[in-house]
Amino acid sequence: MKRVLLTGFDAFGGESINPSWEAVRQLDGMELQGHTVRSxxxxTVFHTSISRLKQYIDxxxxxxxxxxxQAGGRSDITVERVAINMDDARIPDNEGQQPIDIPIVEGGPDAYFSTLxxxxxxxxxxxxxxPASVSQTAGTFVCNHLFYGLMHILASQSPVATRGGFVHIxxxxxxxVKHRGQPSMSLETAVRGLRFAIMAAVNHERDIKKEDGALH
Structure with a gap:
C-alpha cells in the first residue's frame, strides 16, 4: 500500500502544545484512498528539522x-504556495538558534513551489x-525552513516521484485563551481538514484552475 508522510512540530515560543503535532498524530495509521498515513x-530547530525529515522520508x-x-493569528487552514531560501528568525528556535538573513541552502534556488x-x-x-485558503508566505522561521528543505530534498530525486508541500493550521x-483576540480552530476541525487535504492531494495529480490569489 502507498504511504503518506505527515509531520507536525513540537511546541515552541512559550507554548505548551503545538496543534500541528496534536492534529497529525491523530491521523497516524489511518488508511485513506488506498494510502496509509504515517505521522x-x-x-522546532533549524537544520535538525530537515535532517529528521530526511530520515523519515528514507x-x-x-x-x-x-x-x-502552527500559524498563530491565522483564522483558517492555509495551504502554502512557496518556500523561500531564507532564515530570518524573530525568535530563537528550541535550541536557542536565531539565524538572521541566512540562506537555508547556500547556493540553492531562491524559492521552491509546492507540488501539492x-x-x-x-x-x-x-x-x-x-475554513481554508492559499497562503503566499510560510514566514521565515522553522516552518518555511522545513518546507524549503522538503522541496530541496524532493528536487534532488531523479525522476521526482514524490509530491510534497506545507500546510499551516x-x-x-x-x-x-492566552492570546486574547487571536482566532482559533478546534482540534477536531483541524484533523478533519488535514484528512480531506490528504484525500484531495491523492485525487488530484494536477491542480485545478480557480481564483484564490491575494491582493496584498
Whole structure:
C-alpha cells in the first residue's frame, strides 16, 4: 500500500502544545484512498528539522508528504504556495538558534513551489465547510525552513516521484485563551481538514484552475 508522510512540530515560543503535532498524530495509521498515513514529530530547530525529515522520508518511502505547522493569528487552514531560501528568525528556535538573513541552502534556488494541488485542497476543504485558503508566505522561521528543505530534498530525486508541500493550521482554543483576540480552530476541525487535504492531494495529480490569489 502507498504511504503518506505527515509531520507536525513540537511546541515552541512559550507554548505548551503545538496543534500541528496534536492534529497529525491523530491521523497516524489511518488508511485513506488506498494510502496509509504515517505521522511523525519534528523538532522546532533549524537544520535538525530537515535532517529528521530526511530520515523519515528514507524510512517511510512515501508518495506524498505534507508538513504541518502552527500559524498563530491565522483564522483558517492555509495551504502554502512557496518556500523561500531564507532564515530570518524573530525568535530563537528550541535550541536557542536565531539565524538572521541566512540562506537555508547556500547556493540553492531562491524559492521552491509546492507540488501539492494547493487550490484543489482548498476547494475540498471549503466544500466540507472547513475554513481554508492559499497562503503566499510560510514566514521565515522553522516552518518555511522545513518546507524549503522538503522541496530541496524532493528536487534532488531523479525522476521526482514524490509530491510534497506545507500546510499551516491556527491556534487551538486553549492557546487563544492566552492570546486574547487571536482566532482559533478546534482540534477536531483541524484533523478533519488535514484528512480531506490528504484525500484531495491523492485525487488530484494536477491542480485545478480557480481564483484564490491575494491582493496584498
Amino acid at each position: 511523525f514529530k519534528i523538532p 524510512d517511510v518511502q512515501p508518495c506524498l508528504i505534507i508538513c504541518v505547522g 494541488p494547493i487550490k484543489a485542497v482548498v476547494n475540498q476543504l471549503l466544500a466540507e465547510n472547513i 491556527p491556534f487551538v482554543p486553549q492557546q487563544s
